[in-house]
Amino acid sequence: MTQNLYVTGAERGSGKSVIVLAMMDILSGHDGRIGFFRPVIRSPESHDELAQLISERYQLDFPPEAMYGCTSDVARELIAADRYADLLKVVLEKFRLLESQCDRVLCAGTDYSGGYSALELDFNADVANNLGTFVLPVVRGSGRSNAEISDAATAFIKSLQERQCDVMAAIINRVPTVQLESLRLWASAQPGFGLPVYVVAEEPSLARPTVGDIAKGLDCRVLYGEAEQLNRQVHAFKVAAMQIPNFLDHLETGSLVITPGDRADIILASLMSWPSTAYPQISGLLLTGDLQLEPQLERLVAGLGKPPFAVLGCAADSFTTAMDVNRVGAVLAPEDEHKIAAALGVVESGIDLAQLEQLLATGHSTRVTPLMFEHELLRRAKVRPQHIVLPEGNDARILRAAEILLLRGVARVTLLGDPETVRQHIQALGLQLDEVEIVDPRESGLRARYADSYYEIRRHKGISRDMAFDTISDVSYFGTMMVHHGDADGMVSGAVHTTQHTIRPAFEIIKTRPGVSIVSSVFLMCLEDRVLVYGDCAVNPDPDAAQLADIAVSSAASARLFGIEPRIAMLSYSTGDSGKGAAVEKVREATRIARTRQPDLKIEGPIQYDAAVDASVASAKLPDSRIAGSATVFIFPDLNTGNNTYKAVQRSSGAVAIGPVLQGLNKPVNDLSRGCTVTDIVNTVAITAIQAQLED
Numbered sequence: 001m002t003q004n005l006y007v008t009g010a011e012r013g014s015g016k017s018v019i020v021l022a023m024m025d026i027l028s029g030h031d032g033r034i035g036f037f038r039p040v041i042r043s044p045e046s047h048d049e050l051a052q053l054i055s056e057r058y059q060l061d062f063p064p065e066a067m068y069g070c071t072s073d074v075a076r077e078l079i080a081a082d083r084y085a086d087l088l089k090v091v092l093e094k095f096r097l098l099e100s101q102c103d104r105v106l107c108a109g110t111d112y113s114g115g116y117s118a119l120e121l122d123f124n125a126d127v128a129n130n131l132g133t134f135v136l137p138v139v140r141g142s143g144r145s146n147a148e149i150s151d152a153a154t155a156f157i158k159s160l161q162e163r164q165c166d167v168m169a170a171i172i173n174r175v176p177t178v179q180l181e182s183l184r185l186w187a188s189a190q191p192g193f194g195l196p197v198y199v200v201a202e203e204p205s206l207a208r209p210t211v212g213d214i215a216k217g218l219d220c221r222v223l224y225g226e227a228e229q230l231n232r233q234v235h236a237f238k239v240a241a242m243q244i245p246n247f248l249d250h251l252e253t254g255s256l257v258i259t260p261g262d263r264a265d266i267i268l269a270s271l272m273s274w275p276s277t278a279y280p281q282i283s284g285l286l287l288t289g290d291l292q293l294e295p296q297l298e299r300l301v302a303g304l305g306k307p308p309f310a311v312l313g314c315a316a317d318s319f320t321t322a323m324d325v326n327r328v329g330a331v332l333a334p335e336d337e338h339k340i341a342a343a344l345g346v347v348e349s350g351i352d353l354a355q356l357e358q359l360l361a362t363g364h365s366t367r368v369t370p371l372m373f374e375h376e377l378l379r380r381a382k383v384r385p386q387h388i389v390l391p392e393g394n395d396a397r398i399l400r401a402a403e404i405l406l407l408r409g410v411a412r413v414t415l416l417g418d419p420e421t422v423r424q425h426i427q428a429l430g431l432q433l434d435e436v437e438i439v440d441p442r443e444s445g446l447r448a449r450y451a452d453s454y455y456e457i458r459r460h461k462g463i464s465r466d467m468a469f470d471t472i473s474d475v476s477y478f479g480t481m482m483v484h485h486g487d488a489d490g491m492v493s494g495a496v497h498t499t500q501h502t503i504r505p506a507f508e509i510i511k512t513r514p515g516v517s518i519v520s521s522v523f524l525m526c527l528e529d530r531v532l533v534y535g536d537c538a539v540n541p542d543p544d545a546a547q548l549a550d551i552a553v554s555s556a557a558s559a560r561l562f563g564i565e566p567r568i569a570m571l572s573y574s575t576g577d578s579g580k581g582a583a584v585e586k587v588r589e590a591t592r593i594a595r596t597r598q599p600d601l602k603i604e605g606p607i608q609y610d611a612a613v614d615a616s617v618a619s620a621k622l623p624d625s626r627i628a629g630s631a632t633v634f635i636f637p638d639l640n641t642g643n644n645t646y647k648a649v650q651r652s653s654g655a656v657a658i659g660p661v662l663q664g665l666n667k668p669v670n671d672l673s674r675g676c677t678v679t680d681i682v683n684t685v686a687i688t689a690i691q692a693q694l695e696d
Helices: 016-027 049-057 072-080 084-099 117-131 146-162 177-188 211-217 244-249 264-273 295-302 318-325 337-350 353-360 370-383 396-408 419-429 447-461 465-471 475-484 499-510 545-561 582-597 609-613 615-621 639-653 678-693
Strands: 005-009 034-041 068-071 104-108 134-140 170-175 197-201 221-224 236-239 255-260 284-288 310-313 386-390 411-416 437-439 490-493 520-526 531-535 568-571 603-607 633-635 656-663 669-671
Touching (some): 005 016, 016 034, 016 049, 016 104, 016 353, 034 049, 034 072, 034 084, 034 117, 068 072, 068 084, 084 104, 084 117, 104 117, 117 146, 146 170, 170 177, 177 197, 211 310, 211 318, 244 264, 255 264, 264 284, 264 295, 284 318, 337 396, 370 520, 386 396, 386 475, 396 411, 411 678, 419 437, 447 465, 447 475, 447 499, 475 490, 475 499, 499 656, 520 545, 520 639, 531 545, 531 639, 545 568, 545 582, 545 633, 568 582, 582 603, 603 609, 656 669, 669 678
Parallel strands (some): 170 197, 236 255, 255 284, 386 411, 386 490, 411 437, 490 669, 568 603
Antiparallel strands (some): 221 310, 520 531, 520 656
């Protein structure tokens, strides 16, 4: 039976949206198609912000009108006409249409924005009951004493239970840090509820609007600025009506400066304060009065290139604008990865994920989607967080990924590079990486020790001590040596450097593990409804039969490591005994060697790709095979075939290709594509951390 969940608050300010986001992240790790539904929205034209966030982040392919029951105007009309039952019917009929297309549906209750709190509590309970969902109530903790919080939680839970709701668990959200411990002790001692009660800490950054939130809330024009500038948080508002000396003395970090559009002096002072280390860094500039910049000033700003912060413009005067900005609330936007990571991190640290997932689970399927796979990667990496070194500390993608990894608690991260330069990049991107470790290989006290080790390893190749000392200043060699000495558990590189630059130090220093003759790689190919393993598509140009067998055995182990049952297809241009020739014989011999080494392997070869994946083709070509038609691990005969195939599948099917994941090394080092995304980096670090867990 489909398991649906209804998240509802008892009032405004509960932080329900953050909990909904976290629940969607958990549900995305389960089998099946997930839907999102809101019983009532303000209007179709206003675009429900929570529905937009969930739809975009989790790539839901439902039209907006399919994800809500009715508008608030329709709801009010039906209630006023004493047609409450009809209102429930309208909502439930829309829900059933969505539910029929889904395996699970996450519902978010009303926002308590209409001033009818008592009615909304009943409405949410009635909707949840008629939908047959579990209910997850969210109670506001901010601005309350522990006694007030416990009273509110008790009243809300009992109210829902009295209305016959199936309450799965409860969450007390936005609790100040100083109240956490005592409140958690209270929550753990409440057997009368018959359900777990989780306590989630307040995360101040979630309550701060971004410059983009201000722009949307006040209908401002974005005069200058890109997505990263608009995502900067606003810590305070400063109305600049003073002369420059006094204005500068009142600047605070994260301020949004509000000033008339004709105050060229304030505008120039704000621009000049950004690169200066003598003054705090502001978040943005809001120009009032609908005043145009003077042409000379426009040319000056344009000549700066990429603006250091966003510049907004609005029609209202400065006084009105100063009043209005205080009414703009923080929004979780799909493009704001910092806030999303912070939100998920704080919720995940306050709830028992394993317990909650057990409550949500209703069955198991062998189908694995990309979202399920990525969710499982992060979950497993977080079980025992590992220390991963990222040599390319100057790359913006690496820095953004590092922030997400730290906020989500996936791994401990060390960045390599000049600390001052890296910090400048972090500041320019507006990232929260104050605690990250940054190491300069040229200045590190470990350089001499690493150079001595490298000299001993490579002296037989004619390397001198001076050459070893120079070599270790390279970030790839330094990072690899950190892993070799146990100063890091794994390394991920390649966003900037070539594959050769990334893996050569590993070949020289870390070397292959016992019983493995060759280092190889796999790509984890996340298709729409499953994850396949492709090897080797990145390292070995033309492996011989013994090496190909080694790649098959290593790839099977990698598949098991990531929860994929290995059914190995040794690919060739012929299937079974139908073909002859050196290339086919190599695959046939490799299959024989692999079977000899590991008799329990489920392996078939030589076999063509269509026979490996298509049951109808398999029944004609290899009717007695246990593997044909259902292969999960594909071993390509050479690099030319493998590299072209994985890219063809990736580009033509829209599959997510994670990798290459190196296998066969004594310790984990993994390569990135130079075209990698932030998500690719996060996934690869999680994979590396999981590999490192095996070394514990």
